Amino acid sequence: MRLSLIGRFVPVIIFSLLVSTSLSAVEYHQHIDSLSRSTADHTRFRQLQRDFKSGPEVTRACLECHTEASKQVHRTKHWTWEVPMKDGKMLGKRHVVNNFCISVDGNEPRCTSCHVGYDWKDRTFNFRSEELVDCLVCHDGTGTYKKLPPGAGHPAYKATMVENKLWPKVDLAYVAQHIQHPDRHNCGQCHFEGGGADAVKHGDLDNSMLHPSESLDVHMASGKGNLNMTCIDCHKTTGHQVPGSRYTPHASDAHGFDYPLPDDFPATCSSCHGLEPHRNNKKLNDHIARIACQTCHIPTIARERATKMWWDWSKAGMKDKDGREITRKNSTGLPVYVTKKGEFRWAKNIAPEYRWFNGNMNQITFMTSIDDKKVVQINHPDGKCDDSTSRIWPFKVHRGKQPYDTETKRFVKPKLFGPKGSGAYWSDFNWGKSIEIGMKNADLPYSGKYGFVETEMYWPINHMVAPKEDALACSECHARGGRLENVCGIYLPGRDANPLVEIIGLIVIAGSVIGVLVHGAIRYYSKRNIGKGGHE
Amino acid sequence: MRRVYLYARFQRFWHWMQAIIILGLLFTGLEVHGLFIGINYEDACNLHNALAFGLLGFILLAFFWYITTGDFRQYLTEGNLLEKIMLQVRYYMIGIFKNEPHPFKKNEISRLNPLQRITYLLLTLIGLPMQITVGFIYYYFNELVALGMPPGWLGPIAWIHTLLAYLLVGFVVMHVYMTTTGHTLTSNIKAMVTGWEEVEE
Numbered sequence: 257m258r259l260s261l262i263g264r265f266v267p268v269i270i271f272s273l274l275v276s277t278s279l280s281a282v283e284y285h286q287h288i289d290s291l292s293r294s295t296a297d298h299t300r301f302r303q304l305q306r307d308f309k310s311g312p313e314v315t316r317a318c319l320e321c322h323t324e325a326s327k328q329v330h331r332t333k334h335w336t337w338e339v340p341m342k343d344g345k346m347l348g349k350r351h352v353v354n355n356f357c358i359s360v361d362g363n364e365p366r367c368t369s370c371h372v373g374y375d376w377k378d379r380t381f382n383f384r385s386e387e388l389v390d391c392l393v394c395h396d397g398t399g400t401y402k403k404l405p406p407g408a409g410h411p412a413y414k415a416t417m418v419e420n421k422l423w424p425k426v427d428l429a430y431v432a433q434h435i436q437h438p439d440r441h442n443c444g445q446c447h448f449e450g451g452g453a454d455a456v457k458h459g460d461l462d463n464s465m466l467h468p469s470e471s472l473d474v475h476m477a478s479g480k481g482n483l484n485m486t487c488i489d490c491h492k493t494t495g496h497q498v499p500g501s502r503y504t505p506h507a508s509d510a511h512g513f514d515y516p517l518p519d520d521f522p523a524t525c526s527s528c529h530g531l532e533p534h535r536n537n538k539k540l541n542d543h544i545a546r547i548a549c550q551t552c553h554i555p556t557i558a559r560e561r562a563t564k565m566w567w568d569w570s571k572a573g574m575k576d577k578d579g580r581e582i583t584r585k586n587s588t589g590l591p592v593y594v595t596k597k598g599e600f601r602w603a604k605n606i607a608p609e610y611r612w613f614n615g616n617m618n619q620i621t622f623m624t625s626i627d628d629k630k631v632v633q634i635n636h637p638d639g640k641c642d643d644s645t646s647r648i649w650p651f652k653v654h655r656g657k658q659p660y661d662t663e664t665k666r667f668v669k670p671k672l673f674g675p676k677g678s679g680a681y682w683s684d685f686n687w688g689k690s691i692e693i694g695m696k697n698a699d700l701p702y703s704g705k706y707g708f709v710e711t712e713m714y715w716p717i718n719h720m721v722a723p724k725e726d727a728l729a730c731s732e733c734h735a736r737g738g739r740l741e742n743v744c745g746i747y748l749p750g751r752d753a754n755p756l757v758e759i760i761g762l763i764v765i766a767g768s769v770i771g772v773l774v775h776g777a778i779r780y781y782s783k784r785n786i787g788k789g790g791h792e
Numbered sequence: 793m794r795r796v797y798l799y800a801r802f803q804r805f806w807h808w809m810q811a812i813i814i815l816g817l818l819f820t821g822l823e824v825h826g827l828f829i830g831i832n833y834e835d836a837c838n839l840h841n842a843l844a845f846g847l848l849g850f851i852l853l854a855f856f857w858y859i860t861t862g863d864f865r866q867y868l869t870e871g872n873l874l875e876k877i878m879l880q881v882r883y884y885m886i887g888i889f890k891n892e893p894h895p896f897k898k899n900e901i902s903r904l905n906p907l908q909r910i911t912y913l914l915l916t917l918i919g920l921p922m923q924i925t926v927g928f929i930y931y932y933f934n935e936l937v938a939l940g941m942p943p944g945w946l947g948p949i950a951w952i953h954t955l956l957a958y959l960l961v962g963f964v965v966m967h968v969y970m971t972t973t974g975h976t977l978t979s980n981i982k983a984m985v986t987g988w989e990e991v992e993e
Contacts, residue, residue, distance in 0.1 A: 731833040747947035761958030772969035
């Protein structure tokens, strides 16, 4: 349906009145040389001009000048992997259940390759050690420092083969002399590869963010004339404390602008964009009270690389007829079945799911009794329409099946990683044994009976902010069957209607149309019968 | 038959502007309500809001004109209004089919029949102001919630706005049809364009 005059002409006039000039992209980072970057040239420090045998040796050298650095790091969840919550629950990587590799406990040497420390091999790790803090993983400016996947946080001190891939010896002195403020490579090593490989976990964080195009991430785009912001421009770190947490997120920031004096939560959109970010568009600004910026401005997730959507552990363990492990890949080369891990499903460039969210994530732990009759929400966003601090947020929901204790109705911690004969599932492929050993290691009760239950886990979406031209069109949500079809509790124009009003409307309109047609017809025929043209 | 000058230039201008604005509001409003996809949702929404301000402006202008020119007297009736309305209703229900003359003659002093008077009066003084008020409550919803209005009113406000819009569609249908009941099928519409109408002696 098109309306010629109003449809084409008037909107142009009104549009030109409503829309003013757009923000021009000014590069966030000036091009700077090494002198304007730092007061110190680390290549000239004698402490660093020597041969380092291990990571902790480097850290000792760092601490000679940066005396408080390790103590600062000790306070971060990058170090503790532990987040005490207000309700008394102890969360953080070290404690939570997840539906990827399930639990850190018992699998340390593998998981802790993303720990900002060295040598976290088991539960005896000394969290008070200053020299075990890994400075280089975050401050490496060379791109050559990499932690070995199963190395408990250590890099390759000599050339090492892991899973048919060569990890060359890291030149620790060279890295130590060329340190920098963390850039995307440093953060991305762990955060882009969460869940074990590129793009697996988050959906909005993967290695495509190292050098994103403007359409992928308008803030971090690194091309000519782009803003070229890095992670820590928003996650503005002081004293090694990085703001912006998935355990205590800010679903709405009523504080607004934080710069140039960051006194609130600098990682929220409104810290830079304020509370009325849409210029000359009142209706869009009206949305902010109930809709997170991310909902419209991150139209799809995993835009360039597929992210994992489904992980079914119950299918793990199948081998081919010769007893060898199987890896099946899809047409794009992503694994869809791996004997060690089970069945996977992937998705690329997909719409996230939307939920009311007030910033509290309801997280279950290994102590929670679950209802195994239905899909178990490992975490789920708290919030509802009539709570003014809740907004509609986008989430990646990762679903799957994982083992639990069918008697105690609690999740279990299987030992996955370990050598053959250790009972580790990835070597011995015996669920019963690996769960028993894993639970024993964690000092948790286990009935000896396990099953698999379907789970889902919510990951709030924050990154891959698209240019404003690519933000969601109104009709993506303001329509029947749109993106917010199932988000209830609020009247959404274009989606909702009152049935009684619609019925009355139908009666009125159809009644008047039929009425005038009938009236007109009777007039026409009666006039013919009377045989006069028109009435007096 | 004689020609009378019924509608002053301002009245015609106001009538047709109001017609365009109301049709535009109905079209964009029903698109925003999700009944069809016309222009797109965003343009429909922006246009609807802009037209709403336009309608408000024109209504205020018309009130000013009617009051200062004294033309509001066209809407006043002497005698038993109900009886006169029933006469006009009877004409539309029965008389019109028998080729009876119109019960009320148009002239420069009185161009509206009693049914028109009451309908337009209700529309201008109650229907449209109510719709505009509800519409502005809808538009300034966030501000009103900040002033203490319950957020849960959004739904009922939208329902009322939709219901009034449907009633307005009904009015438009009948109003357009009624224009064909003049001396000839098009004489009423011609009058609203030129100002001049041929009326019964």
